[in-house]
Amino acid sequence: MRILRVAAAVVVGPALLGLAFAQLRLTRPGRPARMSAREALFSRQNEELVKLASAAENGTLLDFKGMLIVVDQVLVRDLLHAITPLEADVGSGFHVTIDSADTAFGDGVALVRMMGTASVGGVSVGSQVTVLAAIDVVELHPTSGVLECRVGILGVEAQNATALGHNDPVGRLTEALARGGLSLLLGSFEIPVSVETRLSIPAVESKRLRIAAENLPLTIAVQKVKVFGGRIWVFVDVALAPTEKLEAAS
Numbered sequence: 001m002r003i004l005r006v007a008a009a010v011v012v013g014p015a016l017l018g019l020a021f022a023q024l025r026l027t028r029p030g031r032p033a034r035m036s037a038r039e040a041l042f043s044r045q046n047e048e049l050v051k052l053a054s055a056a057e058n059g060t061l062l063d064f065k066g067m068l069i070v071v072d073q074v075l076v077r078d079l080l081h082a083i084t085p086l087e088a089d090v091g092s093g094f095h096v097t098i099d100s101a102d103t104a105f106g107d108g109v110a111l112v113r114m115m116g117t118a119s120v121g122g123v124s125v126g127s128q129v130t131v132l133a134a135i136d137v138v139e140l141h142p143t144s145g146v147l148e149c150r151v152g153i154l155g156v157e158a159q160n161a162t163a164l165g166h167n168d169p170v171g172r173l174t175e176a177l178a179r180g181g182l183s184l185l186l187g188s189f190e191i192p193v194s195v196e197t198r199l200s201i202p203a204v205e206s207k208r209l210r211i212a213a214e215n216l217p218l219t220i221a222v223q224k225v226k227v228f229g230g231r232i233w234v235f236v237d238v239a240l241a242p243t244e245k246l247e248a249a250s
Contacts, residue, residue, distance in 0.1 A: 037155025048108020090181025110135035127160040
C-alpha cells in the first residue's frame with residue numbers, strides 16, 4: 001500500500017506544475033482570459049489525477065463487483081486511422097479537415113489528438129491545426145456489442161491563427177467544435193466490445209442431482225470509468241433482469 005501512496009503522490013506533480021503555469025498566463029496583464037488547448041488539457045489532467053491519487057490512497061483504484069472492460073489506446077488509434085481523413089463545415093464559417101489522429105490514455109484522460117487544417121469563409125488558404133479532445137464512455141450497448149462514446153473538445157492549437165481571421169479565431173473555432181462541430185467531424189464514435197447478455201445454465205441429469213436448464217437475461221450498465229496506463233478501464237454492473245422481465249422471457 002505504501003508503494004501505491006508514493007506513486008499517487010508523484011504522478012500528480014507534472015499536472016499541478018502545468019496548471020500553475022496556466023494560471024500564471026491567465027493572470028498576466030494583456031493576456032486573453034481563454035485557456036489555451038494545452039492549459040485546458042493540464043486542467044483536466046489535474047482534476048482526474050486528484051481522483052486517481054485518492055483512489056490509490058484509499059485502495060479503491062481497481063475495486064469492482066461486476067465486470068471490467070479494458071480498452072487499449074492502440075485499438076482506438078486504429079479505429080481513428082480507419083476513418084481518417086475527416087472533413088466538415090463545423091460552424092461559424094469554419095471548415096476543418098483532419099488528416100491524422102493519435103491517442104494517449106493516461107493521467108486520467110483518454111486524450112485524442114487530431115491533426116489537420118482549418119479555413120474560414122471558404123478561402124483555400126488556412127492554418128494547420130491540432131485539435132485536442134477527450135473520450136468519455138457514455139453507454140454500453142450489449143446487443144450491438146459497442147461502447148458508445150462522447151468525445152469532448154479540450155482546445156485547438158493553430159500554427160497560423162491570423163489566417164483564420166481576427167478577434168480570437170482559435171477561441172471561436174474551439175467554441176464551434178464544442179457546440180457540435182466535433183460531432184459533425186467524427187459522427188457517432190463507437191468502440192466494439194464483446195459482452196454476453198444472457199446467462200445460460202445447462203441442464204444436469206444424474207442419479208443424485210437434477211437441474212433444469214435456464215437462460216436468464218442480464219442487465220448491464222456502466223458504473224464508472226477510469227483512465228491510466230494506456231487504457232480505459234470501464235467498470236460495469238451486471239445483474240439478473242427484474243422478475244417481470246424473467247417471467248415475460250419464459
